[in-house]
Amino acid sequence: MSSADITSERDLPPESEASAKGDVAPERDGPRDTGLDDASLHRWLARTWRTPPGIIGALSSVDHKVIARRYLITAFLFLCLGGLNAVVMRIQLSGPRRGLIGPDLYNQLFTMHGVTMMFLFAVPIVQATGIYLVPLMVGTRNIAFPRLNAFSYWVYVSGGLFAWVSFALSMAPDVGWFAYVPLSGPEYAPGKRADVWAQMITYTEVSSLAVAVATIVTVFKHRAPGMSLDKIPLYVWALLVTSFVVVFAMPAVMVTSTFLILDRLVGTHIFNPAEGGDALLFQHLFWFFGHPEVYIIFLPATGMVSAIIPAFARRPMFGHLGLVLSLIAVGFLSFGLWVHHMFATGLPKLGASFFTASSMMIAIPNGVQIFCWLATLWDSRPVIRTPLLFVFGFFFIFVIGGLTGVMLASVPLDLQVHDTYFVVAHFHYVLIGGSVFPLLGAAYFWFPKITGRMMSERLGRWHFWLAMVGFNAAFFPMHIVGLWGMPRRVYTYPAELGWGNINFFISAGAVLFFLSFVLFAFNLVHSALRGAPAGDNLWDAGTLEWATSSPPPSYNFARIPIVTNVEPLWAEREALPVATGLRVDVRELVVSTVAEAHPDIREKSATPSIWPLLAAIAVGGTFLYSIFTPWAIVWGAAPIAITLIGWFWPKGDPEDEE
Amino acid sequence: MNQRPAMDLSGLPTFGHGPRSPTWWGTLGFMALEGTGFALAAGAYLYLATLWPNWRLSAPQPNHWPGTIVTLLLIASLVPNHILNGYAKQCAIGPVRIGMVVMSLLGIAPLVVRWFEFPALNIYWDTNAYGSMLWVLLGLHTTHLITDVGDTIVLTVLMFTHHGYSGRRFGDVGDNVFYWDFVVLTWIPIYLLIYWLPRWG
Ligand code: HEM
Ligand SMILES: [Cu+2]
Numbered sequence: 001m002s003s004a005d006i007t008s009e010r011d012l013p014p015e016s017e018a019s020a021k022g023d024v025a026p027e028r029d030g031p032r033d034t035g036l037d038d039a040s041l042h043r044w045l046a047r048t049w050r051t052p053p054g055i056i057g058a059l060s061s062v063d064h065k066v067i068a069r070r071y072l073i074t075a076f077l078f079l080c081l082g083g084l085n086a087v088v089m090r091i092q093l094s095g096p097r098r099g100l101i102g103p104d105l106y107n108q109l110f111t112m113h114g115v116t117m118m119f120l121f122a123v124p125i126v127q128a129t130g131i132y133l134v135p136l137m138v139g140t141r142n143i144a145f146p147r148l149n150a151f152s153y154w155v156y157v158s159g160g161l162f163a164w165v166s167f168a169l170s171m172a173p174d175v176g177w178f179a180y181v182p183l184s185g186p187e188y189a190p191g192k193r194a195d196v197w198a199q200m201i202t203y204t205e206v207s208s209l210a211v212a213v214a215t216i217v218t219v220f221k222h223r224a225p226g227m228s229l230d231k232i233p234l235y236v237w238a239l240l241v242t243s244f245v246v247v248f249a250m251p252a253v254m255v256t257s258t259f260l261i262l263d264r265l266v267g268t269h270i271f272n273p274a275e276g277g278d279a280l281l282f283q284h285l286f287w288f289f290g291h292p293e294v295y296i297i298f299l300p301a302t303g304m305v306s307a308i309i310p311a312f313a314r315r316p317m318f319g320h321l322g323l324v325l326s327l328i329a330v331g332f333l334s335f336g337l338w339v340h341h342m343f344a345t346g347l348p349k350l351g352a353s354f355f356t357a358s359s360m361m362i363a364i365p366n367g368v369q370i371f372c373w374l375a376t377l378w379d380s381r382p383v384i385r386t387p388l389l390f391v392f393g394f395f396f397i398f399v400i401g402g403l404t405g406v407m408l409a410s411v412p413l414d415l416q417v418h419d420t421y422f423v424v425a426h427f428h429y430v431l432i433g434g435s436v437f438p439l440l441g442a443a444y445f446w447f448p449k450i451t452g453r454m455m456s457e458r459l460g461r462w463h464f465w466l467a468m469v470g471f472n473a474a475f476f477p478m479h480i481v482g483l484w485g486m487p488r489r490v491y492t493y494p495a496e497l498g499w500g501n502i503n504f505f506i507s508a509g510a511v512l513f514f515l516s517f518v519l520f521a522f523n524l525v526h527s528a529l530r531g532a533p534a535g536d537n538l539w540d541a542g543t544l545e546w547a548t549s550s551p552p553p554s555y556n557f558a559r560i561p562i563v564t565n566v567e568p569l570w571a572e573r574e575a576l577p578v579a580t581g582l583r584v585d586v587r588e589l590v591v592s593t594v595a596e597a598h599p600d601i602r603e604k605s606a607t608p609s610i611w612p613l614l615a616a617i618a619v620g621g622t623f624l625y626s627i628f629t630p631w632a633i634v635w636g637a638a639p640i641a642i643t644l645i646g647w648f649w650p651k652g653d654p655e656d657e658e
Numbered sequence: 659m660n661q662r663p664a665m666d667l668s669g670l671p672t673f674g675h676g677p678r679s680p681t682w683w684g685t686l687g688f689m690a691l692e693g694t695g696f697a698l699a700a701g702a703y704l705y706l707a708t709l710w711p712n713w714r715l716s717a718p719q720p721n722h723w724p725g726t727i728v729t730l731l732l733i734a735s736l737v738p739n740h741i742l743n744g745y746a747k748q749c750a751i752g753p754v755r756i757g758m759v760v761m762s763l764l765g766i767a768p769l770v771v772r773w774f775e776f777p778a779l780n781i782y783w784d785t786n787a788y789g790s791m792l793w794v795l796l797g798l799h800t801t802h803l804i805t806d807v808g809d810t811i812v813l814t815v816l817m818f819t820h821h822g823y824s825g826r827r828f829g830d831v832g833d834n835v836f837y838w839d840f841v842v843l844t845w846i847p848i849y850l851l852i853y854w855l856p857r858w859g
Contacts, residue, residue, distance in 0.1 A: 581668030
């Protein structure tokens with residue numbers, strides 16, 4: 001489409017204005033929203049911001065809500081797949097010497113379960129929630145770099161497909177989710193399975209890094225006028241800190257997997273002690289990412305809790321500043337802990353003590369957060385609805401996970417239970433308690449915003465209790481079998497050890513827990529189709545995403561809100577102050593200053609484009625091909641370059657030019 | 659929800675340079691993550707170097723001359739790079755076009771010399787871990803260099819079309835200048851690690 005088409009389609013009088021300075025083409029001015037009545041404002045904006053119709057249109061979408069919805073659904077499907085892996089493992093382990101599956105398949109199952117949950121579910125889903133909510137909460141019309149955001153989704157999907165198609169071909173990684181060398185190295189892992197691990201990491205990390213940069217810039221530069229640093233909602237703070245952790249942690253795992261693939265494919269010796277390399281180097285690099293990873297999953301969840309509690313407690317969060325500072329402290333400290341995953345490797349004593357101390361220190365900011373949440377609930381009369389129930393579930397489960405974590409931070413105990421089911425129990429308490437329960441609460445909380453319909457409260461309560469009972473029945477006894485000595489990653493065990501009954505109980509709990517997700521899925525689908533209409537702000541919450549309709553229109557806000565308080569909607573009950581003066585015929589939004597959020601520039605946001613998808617195909621094809629030959633990088637360079645040029649080359653839209 | 663207009667934004671400019679623009683922050687974000695990747699690769703190299711008492715593992719010394727020439731070229735390129743930045747800020751299309759051509763050439767020149775750096779390492783990547791790390795570090799920076807030079811060339815062509823005549827493009831030139839500084843900056847520690855650390859060790 002050329003600019004001439006746009007002019008005729010959107011029938012603008014071609015006005016021109018003298019340019020400010022230098023050799024800049026004069027801005028073609030267009031109609032502004034000032035003084036426009038609501039109906040024509042809506043008509044203009046809807047036409048300017050819509051995702052084009054048709055299949056190509058859908059694939060070209062750059063609307064953060066559309067992309068986020070795709071991410072959420074895809075990540076939920078991966079949760080179900082990873083959950084099915086787990087159920088199959090639990091059926092095999094439900095009694096001694098079950099012959100349902102053999103060791104080879106079992107190895108693939110626990111590895112696929114681990115990587116699916118960590119890389120295809122937990123990280124993408126928290127980032128996706130942010131892609132949806134952050135632009136709304138900061139009061140802007142799209143995420144920064146919308147095309148990069150679309151690209152990240154396509155790369156993520158290709159990574160997921162790559163891993164699961166490999167699994168279907170019995171080519172899935174079988175070396176555990178952290179794929180330690182030498183097990184995953186060229187000598188002990190012939191075939192392509194370990195390469196699949198290494199490259200699926202590359203896909204998913206490229207995608208998370210892209211989202212992290214887009215999120216940071218959205219929070220820094222696209223906040224609504226007046227949203228100075230002290231008025232940023234806690235959820236947005238959490239996503240901001242998380243994105244920083246992603247930026248500094250994820251490169252470590254990309255370096256690790258690249259080194260591994262080089263060792264395997266072109267014969268480098270980075271991890272090979274026989275030729276001057278070192279196997280422990282792999283573990284250092286991996287856990288430099290791996291521990292922050294836990295916080296990448298956990299911090300957004302705390303943000304969700306901090307958004308849900310004030311809405312139901314009917315008061316602003318107690319200790320806002322304290323919560324922000326603890327989020328930042330956790331972000332920093334998460335980088336000082338990685339070695340606690342390596343206590344069993346015989347590190348120097350002093351080093352180990354340092355990491356024990358810092359592992360315990362991170363309990364302080366986490367404690368501050370829990371204290372603030374409880375204090376907020378304490379002197380209020382909370383309205384107990386499903387989202388809040390899941391927050392209570394989170395408190396309960398996460399505290400147990402934290403306690404066993406403090407136990408594991410002590411070296412002697414860690415050595416005792418290393419690689420047993422005690423550890424499996426611990427990290428599921430932390431991951432599921434610390435992330436999945438808040439996510440479920442968040443789903444009930446924001447579903448009405450996303451779909452415009454309510455979820456069933458009755459089914460929600462059933463879901464909560466089923467999940468609580470199922471989860472604890474499945475995972476609590478794992479602590480006990482762990483202390484009895486049952487190792488993780490075994491496909492069966494002899495009857496004489498007497499572990500049969502308790503394992504049967506665990507498996508029954510796991511099935512119950514899985515069923516709770518089936519109920520949840522039913523509630524989601526049923527409510528999306530038949531739920532009662534929700535209205536704009538059904539919880540009477542105070543942050544900006546509730547200021548617009550449910551579901552929000554493509555342009556998010558008809559006029560950009562002005563923020564005067566941390567809970568802007570509570571502060572301005574009669575009428576929300578808004579800004580005017582933006583163009584309505586092109587995708588215009590406000591760029592503001594980093595600290596004070598003074599409006600600074602009227603910037604154009606990118607228009608829909610198919611090129612991010614094509615670029616993702618080029619990049620994905622290159623990654624796939626590269627597990628077979630290093631020349632893939634050379635052959636892949638041309639299509640990648642072409643698609644990137646297509647992406648960035650201006651097409652004559654006013655959005656590209658000004 | 660009811661609304662009341664309380665602020666008029668119609669007078670705001672439509673583009674800004676440097677930290678005023680989101681693209682600048684995006685560029686900074688990518689620098690941060692790439693810089694982390696470089697730092698970790700360098701850390702891995704130092705980790706192995708301190709682990710093995712006979713580091714360099716009895717390989718011959720690398721010949722530093724091609725690397726030194728690349729270093730000098732890169733440092734020299736900073737001067738026209740910053741002159742170009744000044745013109746971009748003034749939105750002066752003529753000098754910016756010339757500056758972009760110069761910077762494209764000054765990007766290609768070190769790449770040509772880079773070609774001779776690999777044999778000058780005097781070891782292959784699959785000889786031992788020392789060789790592997792040298793190739794990895796040099797390879798990483800070369801990828802970095804190639805992508806940025808490619809980017810610069812495309813932007814140069816763009817500046818000669820009618821699309822060049824816009825505020826947004828001058829912002830892109832500014833970001834390109836910024837990124838080139840980063841490419842030069844990351845090279846210095848890698849240069850020292852590759853060519854001078856083995857000499858001390
Ligand atoms: C339906 C719920 C779940 C069940 C029943 C379950 C069950 C299990 C079991 C039995 C194992 C140990 C396998 C073995 O060592 O032999 C395991 C490992 C693991 N699980 Fe889960 N899990 C569930 C959900 C999750 C979630 C939501 C996450 C992450 C967010 C997760 C992350 C992991 C990881 C990282 C491993 C380690 C894989 C490895 O050893 O490489 N799981 N899970
Ligand atoms: Cu950890």
